[in-house]
Amino acid sequence: DVRLGFGAYAAGDFSSYPQASVQNTTGYTVALGEEALLPRETLTLSAALVGTQETGFGFNALTLSAPVDATVKDLRGSDAFVLGMLTLTPRVSVSNYNFAGYSFQNRTDYRQSLTAEFTSGGPARFVTLLQATESQYHSEIFDANTYGALAGVADQATGLWQFRFLGGIATRQAAVGKSLVAPVLEASLSWMPSGIDSVSFDLAREIDDPDQESAQGYTVTQAGISLAHEYLRNVIITGSGKIGHAVYFDSPLVETLFNVLTAINWHLNRALAVNASYGFNDRQANALPAANEHIITMGVTWTP
Numbered sequence: 001d002v003r004l005g006f007g008a009y010a011a012g013d014f015s016s017y018p019q020a021s022v023q024n025t026t027g028y029t030v031a032l033g034e035e036a037l038l039p040r041e042t043l044t045l046s047a048a049l050v051g052t053q054e055t056g057f058g059f060n061a062l063t064l065s066a067p068v069d070a071t072v073k074d075l076r077g078s079d080a081f082v083l084g085m086l087t088l089t090p091r092v093s094v095s096n097y098n099f100a101g102y103s104f105q106n107r108t109d110y111r112q113s114l115t116a117e118f119t120s121g122g123p124a125r126f127v128t129l130l131q132a133t134e135s136q137y138h139s140e141i142f143d144a145n146t147y148g149a150l151a152g153v154a155d156q157a158t159g160l161w162q163f164r165f166l167g168g169i170a171t172r173q174a175a176v177g178k179s180l181v182a183p184v185l186e187a188s189l190s191w192m193p194s195g196i197d198s199v200s201f202d203l204a205r206e207i208d209d210p211d212q213e214s215a216q217g218y219t220v221t222q223a224g225i226s227l228a229h230e231y232l233r234n235v236i237i238t239g240s241g242k243i244g245h246a247v248y249f250d251s252p253l254v255e256t257l258f259n260v261l262t263a264i265n266w267h268l269n270r271a272l273a274v275n276a277s278y279g280f281n282d283r284q285a286n287a288l289p290a291a292n293e294h295i296i297t298m299g300v301t302w303t304p
Contacts, residue, residue, distance in 0.1 A: 005035040022066045027052045041081035048074045054099060056291055057281045059220060059246045059255060069100040089115040106138035117154070124155040129166055129186075133208075143175035144217055146207055148184055161191040170207045172217055177250045182207055182219055196230035218248040234267040255285040265301075273301045 001007070009031045017023040033046035053067035076093040091113045099105045113131035120126070133146045150168030166186040173179045187203040202224045208217055224242035231237050239262040246255045263277035279295040 005037065008032040025053045025067050041079060044078045046076045057257060057283055057293070059218065059244065059257065068102055071098045072096070085119050087117045104137070104139040108136050110134045124153040127152055127154050127166060141176045144172055146170060146172045150184060150186060159192065163189045172207045174217060180207065180249060198228045200226045218246040220244055220246045236265045238263050253285065253287045255283065255288065258282040271303050275299050275301065
């Protein structure tokens with residue numbers, strides 16, 4: 001509801017492996033959010049509940065023979081307010097992870113960040129990002145605090161391109177083991193070379209990956225590209241590729257993940273669309289068995 005600034009989302013999924021039922025997965029997502037547009041600030045609150053599975057195709061320290069059920073509860077808030085040429089955006093979030101049968105992975109992440117953007121009237125905005133994460137595990141020996149400071153530039157031309165480049169330093173202070181200091185990087189570029197094509201690039205180097213679940217810390221370097229082409233007005237072809245390389249702390253484990261996805265969406269009318277996709281995932285590591293999977297999905301989307 002745009003007038004009220006309220007949004008809600010619900011989804012469920014089930015994947016069946018006829019020749020290996022132990023690999024079957026189910027999932028659900030329930031989320032809602034509220035956004036308040038005030039004269040010089042924007043307040044946002046959101047909450048989500050996710051039921052999913054941890055698999056071997058994620059950066060983690062586990063060698064899994066079957067998916068592990070996981071539940072994620074997430075609460076977030078932010079307030080973006082404008083002070084002349086300066087925009088300040090503090091954000092806070094609390095995320096709770098629970099894994100069935102692997103309680104040592106259970107944890108709660110408390111995240112805080114402050115983004116400052118300064119617009120001088122030139123071609124780019126100057127951006128500073130301060131962030132902190134406190135991870136409290138079921139097993140206290142895995143507890144760790146991570147702090148980072150980045151600075152750089154960002155800009156956008158609506159309908160043409162946008163970019164963001166930040167570099168800085170981060171430190172991870174673990175309850176057990178030595179602390180780590182490492183350079184970090186966030187870079188992204190989105191470009192529309194024509195009215196029917198779009199291209200996006202992403203590059204990041206981080207201490208731990210906030211999108212993965214892991215009981216061990218690591219530095220991760222990731223790069224990705226995604227493409228979209230409007231073959232016909234009602235037929236859209238998309239493709240993406242991603243590579244991530246993780247080096248674990250206090251462990252000889254080095255792991256590399258490759259992900260490729262291509263899809264076609266055919267809009268039969270305003271309400272009905274059919275789609276098909278192919279995905280390939282591959283894992284290479286020095287202390288885990290190599291593995292890969294091929295995923296073919298076909299579906300129908302109805303928009304009332």
